Amino acid sequence: xxxxxxxxxxxxxxxxxxxxxxxxxxxxxxxxxxxxxxxxxxxxxxxxxxxxxxxxxxxxxxxxxxxxxxxxxxxxxxxxxxxxxxxxxxxxxxxxxxxxxxxxxxxxxxxxxxxxxxxxxxxxxxxxxxxxxxxxxxxxxxxxxxxxxxxxxxxxxxxxxxxxxxxxxxxxxxxxxxxx
Amino acid sequence: xxxxxxxxxxxxxxxxxxxxxxxxxxxxxxxxxxxxxxxxxxxxxxxxxxxxxxxxxxxxxxxxxxxxxxxxxxxxxxxxxxxxxxxxxxxxxxxxxxxxxxxxxxxxxxxxxxxxxxxxxxxxxxxxxxxxxxxxxxxxxxxxxxxxxxxxxxxxxxxxxxxxxxxxxxxxxxxxxxxxxxxxxxxxxxxxxxxxxxxxxxxxxxxxxxxxxxxxxxxxxxxxxxxxxxxxxxxxxxxxxxxxxxxxxxxxxxxxxxxxxxxxxxxxxxxxxxxxxxxxxxxxxxxxxxxxxxxxxxxxxxxxxxxxxxxxxxxxxxxxxxxxxxxxxxxxxxxxxxxxxxxxxxxxxxxxxxxxxxxxxxxxxxxxxxxxxxxxxxxxxxxxxxxxxxxx
Numbered sequence: 001x002x003x004x005x006x007x008x009x010x011x012x013x014x015x016x017x018x019x020x021x022x023x024x025x026x027x028x029x030x031x032x033x034x035x036x037x038x039x040x041x042x043x044x045x046x047x048x049x050x051x052x053x054x055x056x057x058x059x060x061x062x063x064x065x066x067x068x069x070x071x072x073x074x075x076x077x078x079x080x081x082x083x084x085x086x087x088x089x090x091x092x093x094x095x096x097x098x099x100x101x102x103x104x105x106x107x108x109x110x111x112x113x114x115x116x117x118x119x120x121x122x123x124x125x126x127x128x129x130x131x132x133x134x135x136x137x138x139x140x141x142x143x144x145x146x147x148x149x150x151x152x153x154x155x156x157x158x159x160x161x162x163x164x165x166x167x168x169x170x171x172x173x174x175x176x177x178x179x180x
Numbered sequence: 181x182x183x184x185x186x187x188x189x190x191x192x193x194x195x196x197x198x199x200x201x202x203x204x205x206x207x208x209x210x211x212x213x214x215x216x217x218x219x220x221x222x223x224x225x226x227x228x229x230x231x232x233x234x235x236x237x238x239x240x241x242x243x244x245x246x247x248x249x250x251x252x253x254x255x256x257x258x259x260x261x262x263x264x265x266x267x268x269x270x271x272x273x274x275x276x277x278x279x280x281x282x283x284x285x286x287x288x289x290x291x292x293x294x295x296x297x298x299x300x301x302x303x304x305x306x307x308x309x310x311x312x313x314x315x316x317x318x319x320x321x322x323x324x325x326x327x328x329x330x331x332x333x334x335x336x337x338x339x340x341x342x343x344x345x346x347x348x349x350x351x352x353x354x355x356x357x358x359x360x361x362x363x364x365x366x367x368x369x370x371x372x373x374x375x376x377x378x379x380x381x382x383x384x385x386x387x388x389x390x391x392x393x394x395x396x397x398x399x400x401x402x403x404x405x406x407x408x409x410x411x412x413x414x415x416x417x418x419x420x421x422x423x424x425x426x427x428x429x430x431x432x433x434x435x436x437x438x439x440x441x442x443x444x445x446x447x448x449x450x451x452x453x454x455x456x457x458x459x460x461x462x463x464x465x466x467x468x469x470x471x472x473x474x475x476x477x478x479x480x481x482x483x484x485x486x487x488x489x490x491x492x493x494x495x496x497x498x499x500x501x502x503x504x505x506x507x508x509x510x511x512x513x514x515x516x517x518x519x520x521x522x523x524x525x526x527x528x529x530x531x532x533x534x535x536x537x538x539x540x541x542x543x544x545x546x547x548x549x550x551x552x553x554x555x556x557x558x559x560x561x562x563x564x565x566x567x568x569x570x571x572x
Contacts, residue, residue: 008557009506031506031556082262094343096266098259098378098386101393108390112383115391118452121384123395124365126372129379 003029079103135172139165228549232540234312234334234351239531241354245522246470248402248442248535251313251351252360252459254368255344255387255396257378263388264326264341272325272341279327279340282374289370295340296328304553307544313351316342320544336367343388344396346371355466357399357459365455384451394451399459401466402431406441406519407476408469414441417472425449426465439508440515442538445469481523492520496529500571504557505564510541528572540566 003011009029017024077086084096086104095101101108112119125133142165149158236249257263258278262271276297283290298306298319309328310320314337319326326341339347348371350364378386384394392398408414418428429444445466447458480488495516499505505513518534520526539545541563547554554562 006555006557029556031559081260082266084266092265093390094265094388095263095386095390097262098257098380101380101383101386111390112393112451116394116449116451118394118449120382120452121380121394122452123384123397123454123458124368126377126379126385127369128372129377133381 001027003027003032005029005032077104077107132172135168139168139172142168224551225549228551229540232308232312232545232548233536234314234539236313236335236351236353237532237535237539238353239535241352241356243355243470244353244531246404246473247355247466248404249313249351249353250356250360251349251398251400251402252357252364253350253398253400254346254348254364255385255392255398256346256348256368256371256375257386257388258345259376259378261345264324264343264345265388267341269325275341275345276325276327278375279329279338279346282371283329285374286370289367289373290329293329293331293336296330298326298328299323304544304547307542308548311539311542311544314349315339318342336363338367338371344392346375355401355463355470357401357463357466361397361399361455361459391448392450395453395455395458397450397455397458398446399462400444400446401462402442402444403466403469403473404442404515404518405469405473405476406515407473407480409438409441410480411476413472413476414438417469421445421465424461424465426462440512441519442511442515477519477523485525488523489520489525491516492523492526496520496526496571499567501568502564504560505541505567506560507541507543507563510563510567511538514538514541530572533570533572537567537570540570 001011003009004026005028009031011027012030013028013033015026015028015033017026078084079096079100080103081099082096084100086107089095089100089104095104109119142161146158146161146165149155149161239245239248241247241249258275261267261275264272264275267275276295279295283293283295296309298309298315303320303323306315306320309315310317312334314330314334315328316339318324319328319339319342324341326339329338329340331337335350335352337349337351339349348364348367350360350367352360352363380386385396387393387396405414408417421428425448426445427448428438429446430438431442431444445462447462449458453461495513499510499513499517514534514537517526517529518531521529521531521534540549543554543559546559546562546566549566550562
């Protein structure tokens with residue numbers, strides 16, 4: 001059968017439309033279908049993925065296969081920065097911003113384990129952000145020492161440590177956020 | 181003197197080819213317009229043809245007869261800005277502004293690189309960029325506030341405001357995953373000089389999609405495996421690939437089918453492995469595929485030499501003399517010719533020409549060269565004409 005639109009090619013797409021109970025059928029070729037946007041399903045490709053996420057996360061997908069709901073997830077969870085809720089994340093399968101990771105915290109770790117078989121990054125560390133990570137670790141360590149010194153009433157040494165920490169913290173805030 | 185002669189010849193050849201095309205077009209009942217040999221038109225066409233060429237089409241890389249290209253892509257985001265899928269146009273513009281600022285600040289690193297704003301170019305041009313594997317289907321289809329930073333040789337490209345704020349890509353001919361990773365990582369460092377990345381100590385680079393988190397690295401190879409298809413081994417090999425954390429797709433990404441033995445293999449896991457481990461895993465599997473494909477080709481050559489030569493010759497005949505060619509059919513035929521060339525059964529067709537034709541005969545490129553939108557029927561005519569023009 002030839003395409004009903006261009007009349008040139010073999011029809012390979014069968015369109016059935018039901019509008020207000022009126023059924024119409026069209027046979028067209030793939031090119032004409034593409035041309036008319038008949039093959040552009042907005043969820044194409046994405047659908048199985050987000051359905052997959054949602055079922056992993058224990059959320060029900062509208063129109064998806066019924067997945068036994070897991071009550072453990074909290075639908076009230078929301079990212080304070082971009083406003084994305086946890087169920088929305090399940091639907092679109094995308095985080096809204098970097099803060100979502102923190103906001104959904106422990107809820108998404110099992111997802112990472114299932115997707116990647118892992119939940120710890122072992123690759124590259126960005127040069128500048130990496131410096132900050134190291135600096136933060138140093139500060140944490142110094143603060144711990146400071147506490148010990150204060151407990152031991154070694155105030156002179158404690159004051160030295162306090163200055164060191166202040167210095168590091170200043171460097172961190174000065175060099176850290178050029179975009180802010 | 182001889183130089184002048186050489187200069188003249190290509191022009192005359194092109195003129196002849198255009199004459200032939202004119203014939204085709206008339207027979208196909210397409211209204212002839214602007215058919216006169218205008219040197220300006222010719223210059224525009226030459227320029228557009230040159231634009232369509234990319235480094236990876238050269239076919240000269242290591243293992244070039246099986247591995248068409250190697251690609252490494254890194255997903256990166258700016259700290260504190262919503263990811264593109266949820267960002268407003270204002271926020272998206274902010275990302276473009278950050279990109280422009282970094283390009284200006286790090287002049288030495290980004291020498292000769294400019295940003296193309298994708299909402300300022302035509303949909304046909306976006307389609308061309310997609311067909312050259314430089315932007316994503318989403319960026320090509322939608323008129324989004326997004327950009328593409330491109331190095332002149334097109335080996336390095338940075339998508340801005342795709343699903344992530346930045347996607348740094350290195351695309352090289354042949355099997356060169358090591359170099360692709362090094363180059364991409366290098367531009368990653370350049371970019372980071374002026375941008376605070378969204379990075380977490382535990383989870384690595386934070387991305388819009390949970391499937392990219394960690395390294396944000398997608399390594400892929402575009403492969404040409406006709407012998408594995410002809411000998412029917414491909415299916416169980418592909419099934420095995422899935423079990424080692426890799427995915428196989430058609431050459432135009434998710435949801436596209438494998439045609440003519442052309443496919444794309446890439447890693448699926450991005451978290452919990454180092455970048456080297458990830459691309460190396462893909463590299464070893466690719467090596468095995470190359471060995472299998474070579475064995476397959478030898479086997480075919482031993483057992484079915486005449487059949488293969490016949491297949492390649494027929495494909496060449498159709499490509500050279502057909503007047504209407506669909507895109508899948510063309511891809512399959514180009515693939516058949518290529519196998520003949522690779523096995524020494526068919527001569528005088530350079531692999532680079534075949535690689536170019538694979539891209540040139542895609543709908544976007546055909547329309548771009550023509551300078552106007554074409555309906556599917558016109559495209560089939562144009563495709564056949566282009567192939568006739570470029571096939572020796």
